[in-house]
Amino acid sequence: YAVHNQQMVYGYLVVFANSFDYVVQRMHQFVLTLDSCAGMFVQQESLRDSNRRLQEIQNKIIVSFADMVESRDDFTGQHVKRTSEYLRILVKYLAEMPEYAKILTPEMQDRMCKAAPLHDIGKIKISDVVLNKPGRLTEDEFEVIKTHTLSGGEIIEKTLTDIESDSYLKVAQEMALYHHEKWDGSGYPYHLSGEEIPLCARIMAVVDVFDALTSKRVYKEAFPVEKAFRILEESSGTHFDPKIVGTFLAHKEEVRQVLTKYQDRHI
Incomplete structure (x- = not known):
């Protein structure tokens, strides 16, 4: 047989x-x-x-989307990779806190880390003249920059619907749309405040700003890491959710290890 x-x-x-x-x-x-x-x-x-x-x-397509944005600015370097690693560190420790344990499951943490590279995908619609301007933006130019959040949400919906799961799509859209909202309501595009801002976007805001501070851009030099940490601490309760930024600052050594890993700028 x-x-x-x-x-x-x-x-x-x-x-x-x-x-x-x-x-x-x-x-x-x-x-x-x-x-x-x-x-x-x-x-x-x-x-x-x-x-x-x-x-x-699918993961390669997502990273390619993010790389399309990165490639337009010589100074962004490894931005999407660093922010994803910062986020992974942050959600790991937030998940140990009782108030976040049920939300930040291992599946949710992976979903957020996978979605993080797309948070700035809307910048693909911003003119190079504005995006890479070496000097201070005018008020009108800043209004143009702000549209990248809305564009990001729209791009993600149009390109990933029926390709990714609804749960992933929701996280990716929320990160793109709301990562520039501020805890005190002074952010954009909708002036949300406090816990009105989705948790994934409040987390993304911390790691995104930290990497922006410690990165060289066409309009500024990279800040020393300690100065960046100090700025985050001073912005707790205004720009950032105090619990989230506090957790990030409690694990500075792991954050520094990520900075060391990507040697594309001076700290």
Whole structure:
């Protein structure tokens, strides 16, 4: 008897018996059952492998989206990679706090880290003249820059609907739309305040600003890391959620390790 699935033969079963008819009948049933189990196993493994490959492709597309924005500014360097790593550090420790434990599940943490590179995707619609202006922006130019949040939410909805899960889509959109909202309500685009701002966006705001402070841009030099930490601390309760920025500042050494890992600027 051959143990097989479609064209793939896994082995053969040879039976030696005196009571031939009875044994052959039982062994025939056994082989049919074994064939069925082997077939289901192979199909499930093939499906899992296909899903893994599809997920890898989707992740590469997401990173490519972010790289399209990065490539327009020579000074942004490894911004999306650093912010994703800062975020992973931050959510790991926030998840240990009782008020966030049920929200920041391992699945939610992975979802946020995967969505983080898309937070600035809306900048793809901003003119290079404005985006890379070396001097201070005019009021009108700043209004143009602010539209990247709305554009980001729109791009994510149009490109990832029916490709990614609804839960991922929601997190990615919230990060893109609300990461410039401020705890005191003075941010944009909707002037949300406090816990009106989705948690993922409040977290994204901290790591995004920290990386902006410690990065060289066309309009400024990189701030020393201690000065960046001090600015975050001074902005607690106005720009940032106090609990979130406090947790970030409580783990400075891990943050510094990320800075060391990406040696594309002076700290």
